[in-house]
Amino acid sequence: MLSVKRLATKGNVLHKAVAQRSYSHLNASLAHHEYSDPRHDKNVHVMHSRGVNILHDPLLSKGTAFSIAERERLSIRGLVPPRCQEMDKQLLRVKRNLDACETPLAKFVFLAALHDRNETLYYKIIMEHLEELAGIIYTPTVGLASQMSHSIYRRSRGMYFSSQDRGQMSAMVYNWPHDQVDVIVVTDGSRVLGLGDLGANGMQIPIGKLSLYVAAGGIRPRAVLPVVLDVGTNNQDLLNDPLYLGMSHPRLEGEDYYSFIDEWVTAITSRWPDTLIQFEDFKYPHAYNLLAKYRNRITCFNDDIQSTSSITLAGILASLKSRGMSQEDLSSERIICVGAGSAGVGVCEGIIDCMVAQGRVKSREEAYSKIYMLDQYGLLGNPGFHPPNNQDDPQSKQYQPRPTKLDDRQYCYVKHDLRDQMSLEELVRQVKPTVLLGLTGIRGVFSEEAVREMAKHHERPVIFPLSNPDTHAECTAEEAFKWTDGRAIFASGSPFKDVQLPNGKIGKTNQCNNSYSFPGLGLGITVSRASRVTPNMFLETARTIADMATPAQLKEGVLFPGVSQLREVALNVGTRVCEVAFQEGYATAILEQGEILSEVVRSSAYEPDYVPLVYHP
Numbered sequence: 001m002l003s004v005k006r007l008a009t010k011g012n013v014l015h016k017a018v019a020q021r022s023y024s025h026l027n028a029s030l031a032h033h034e035y036s037d038p039r040h041d042k043n044v045h046v047m048h049s050r051g052v053n054i055l056h057d058p059l060l061s062k063g064t065a066f067s068i069a070e071r072e073r074l075s076i077r078g079l080v081p082p083r084c085q086e087m088d089k090q091l092l093r094v095k096r097n098l099d100a101c102e103t104p105l106a107k108f109v110f111l112a113a114l115h116d117r118n119e120t121l122y123y124k125i126i127m128e129h130l131e132e133l134a135g136i137i138y139t140p141t142v143g144l145a146s147q148m149s150h151s152i153y154r155r156s157r158g159m160y161f162s163s164q165d166r167g168q169m170s171a172m173v174y175n176w177p178h179d180q181v182d183v184i185v186v187t188d189g190s191r192v193l194g195l196g197d198l199g200a201n202g203m204q205i206p207i208g209k210l211s212l213y214v215a216a217g218g219i220r221p222r223a224v225l226p227v228v229l230d231v232g233t234n235n236q237d238l239l240n241d242p243l244y245l246g247m248s249h250p251r252l253e254g255e256d257y258y259s260f261i262d263e264w265v266t267a268i269t270s271r272w273p274d275t276l277i278q279f280e281d282f283k284y285p286h287a288y289n290l291l292a293k294y295r296n297r298i299t300c301f302n303d304d305i306q307s308t309s310s311i312t313l314a315g316i317l318a319s320l321k322s323r324g325m326s327q328e329d330l331s332s333e334r335i336i337c338v339g340a341g342s343a344g345v346g347v348c349e350g351i352i353d354c355m356v357a358q359g360r361v362k363s364r365e366e367a368y369s370k371i372y373m374l375d376q377y378g379l380l381g382n383p384g385f386h387p388p389n390n391q392d393d394p395q396s397k398q399y400q401p402r403p404t405k406l407d408d409r410q411y412c413y414v415k416h417d418l419r420d421q422m423s424l425e426e427l428v429r430q431v432k433p434t435v436l437l438g439l440t441g442i443r444g445v446f447s448e449e450a451v452r453e454m455a456k457h458h459e460r461p462v463i464f465p466l467s468n469p470d471t472h473a474e475c476t477a478e479e480a481f482k483w484t485d486g487r488a489i490f491a492s493g494s495p496f497k498d499v500q501l502p503n504g505k506i507g508k509t510n511q512c513n514n515s516y517s518f519p520g521l522g523l524g525i526t527v528s529r530a531s532r533v534t535p536n537m538f539l540e541t542a543r544t545i546a547d548m549a550t551p552a553q554l555k556e557g558v559l560f561p562g563v564s565q566l567r568e569v570a571l572n573v574g575t576r577v578c579e580v581a582f583q584e585g586y587a588t589a590i591l592e593q594g595e596i597l598s599e600v601v602r603s604s605a606y607e608p609d610y611v612p613l614v615y616h617p
């Protein structure tokens with residue numbers, strides 16, 4: 001635990017004289033309603049309006065839980081059934097209805113409707129059943145919901161900025177009813193999970209991510225904003241579908257695209273200068289170009305590149321301990337990463353940052369030599385190693401250079417001593433990797449041959465098929481354990497059940513998804529009001545999560561706390577990110593003398609409890 005005193009010696013922004021500004025950002029004035037204790041959002045809510053609007057406002061409604069006194073003072077007496085039911089009864093009803101839904105998609109639709117009626121109750125049920133419901137409101141069901149979004153559409157949530165809004169965005173941002181927005185998750189829907197271009201249907205992804213920001217990260221529901229940038233879609237099925245709700249033209253590209261994004265960033269930051277923007281599910285290379293353009297100008301990060309990198313690094317660091325080594329042994333790993341897009345390159349950059357920070361490699365170049373990267377054509381290797389095209393050599397006949405050149409970020413991983421486009425199977429034979437990462441979006445890329453070969457050389461092969469949703473994972477948990485005789489250390493992007501092994505033991509699965517990192521990052525950034533999101537924050541996030549599993553869990557191949565403990569993970573990560581923000585001088589919030597950071601973070605986190613509502617004209 002870090003107290004203010006210690007922070008003051010490390011950071012450069014703490015000053016008692018400006019302590020009155022402390023946490024003023026949490027003391028937000030709200031468009032229509034004022035709260036007497038906005039920092040905690042917990043005491044009494046004072047409102048200037050009353051009547052049926054309160055009942056129909058999901059941020060305020062309590063449904064049947066309004067007390068008689070409240071019904072009287074809010075002028076809603078008679079508008080709800082006579083018996084007041086506390087939240088425990090409401091939860092019972094919600095859970096029964098939820099359990100009666102026959103498919104995950106039906107559960108998704110049911111929960112979305114609850115979200116739109118009563119956010120407090122929505123978050124209560126999500127938090128009480130996080131393990132079960134994260135898989136509904138988030139990955140993997142959110143993938144199917146995104147594909148079906150135009151069919152299951154009921155009510156709008158968040159904001160859409162489309163190609164027809166150019167020139168209007170600075171005015172449009174004022175249509176959002178809340179003056180305080182702490183976190184925005186924005187997508188252009190161009191690469192939704194491993195499902196490709198889903199255009200405006202991508203909205204379900206920011207909504208799902210922000211639900212976790214609230215449930216796990218403790219961000220207040222009224223302070224989150226999901227956004228779709230509808231720059232068109234190249235998904236012909238959607239364009240042909242009469243129910244599709246997005247713009248009916250191909251995607252903007254080039255200067256048109258980048259100037260569109262620029263207008264949006266300017267509009268958003270002019271109304272909410274200190275909001276955190278999470279770029280989500282942008283296709284390669286836009287994802288990288290946007291990050292490079294904005295990371296040093298505004299408070300933003302790319303989830304697929306950076307928070308994926310944190311959690312994957314955490315998984316590898318924890319796996320080192322689970323294999324009886326220390327985290328400092330990272331640079332002795334031989335890692336194969338299949339997938340050279342946003343996530344693949346992002347994850348590997350994070351691993352390299354950590355190797356360099358640990359100081360066991362002489363240079364960044366040496367760190368690159370530890371990681372072998374493949375794209376859809378095979379290894380990023382040396383084209384010169386192919387024999388000249390020769391009719392008698394089948395390998396030579398097959399070789400075609402890639403249609404597009406590797407960019408600088410990918411080129412760093414080229415292995416000049418190995419043949420370009422070598423298959424995964426052949427590479428595993430040559431390199432005998434300790435870790436296999438999958439970030440391709442393609443089911444089956446981890447073949448039985450490759451995994452069995454890897455398992456020949458290592459007692460505990462580390463197999464991470466990280467692509468989402470589950471139907472797009474590079475291999476299943478069942479396959480990984482079968483092909484390694486139950487010895488794999490397994491982590492996947494989407495949840496897989498533990499596997500019953502033939503020897504009676506259980507093959508433990510882990511979910512390695514950026515949902516372990518972004519909620520805590522968002523909490524840390526919000527509490528510290530950091531003006532930038534820095535590489536160190538991601539590195540420290542990884543280290544924090546890597547240290548959470550107990551020795552007994554590690555021994556069994558459990559790398560992270562379970563999904564039901566995401567709030568605990570986020571509080572730890574949030575505290576560490578706050579510390580880094582203060583240490584690096586990016587924090588703009590002020591701590592009162594004597595405040596303990598971990599306690600400030602914990603007490604700032606939203607809890608879904610009903611608060612008495614008071615009408616005051």
Ligand SMILES: NC(=O)c1ccc[n+]([C@@H]2O[C@H](COP(=O)([O-])OP(=O)(O)OC[C@H]3O[C@@H](n4cnc5c(N)ncnc54)[C@H](O)[C@@H]3O)[C@@H](O)[C@H]2O)c1
Binds near residue numbers: 438
């Ligand atoms: N677990 C997580 O938290 C997490 C986070 C981010 C992304 N992902 C997943 O990673 C996947 C990729 O995301 P992205 O943003 O990097 O996408 P991307 O389109 O930028 O990259 C995909 C990469 O996979 C390569 N590829 C395609 N087919 C291949 C094949 N058959 N063999 C080898 N390589 C192949 C492509 O060449 C490309 O380099 C998605 O499924 C996404 O859901 C998971």
Ligand SMILES: O=C(O)C[C@H](O)C(=O)O
Binds near residue numbers: 192193467468514515
């Ligand atoms: O959304 C997820 O589940 C993780 C990640 O952001 C992805 O794009 O797959």
Ligand SMILES: [Mg+2]
Binds near residue numbers: 193280281303304
């Ligand atoms: Mg994503």
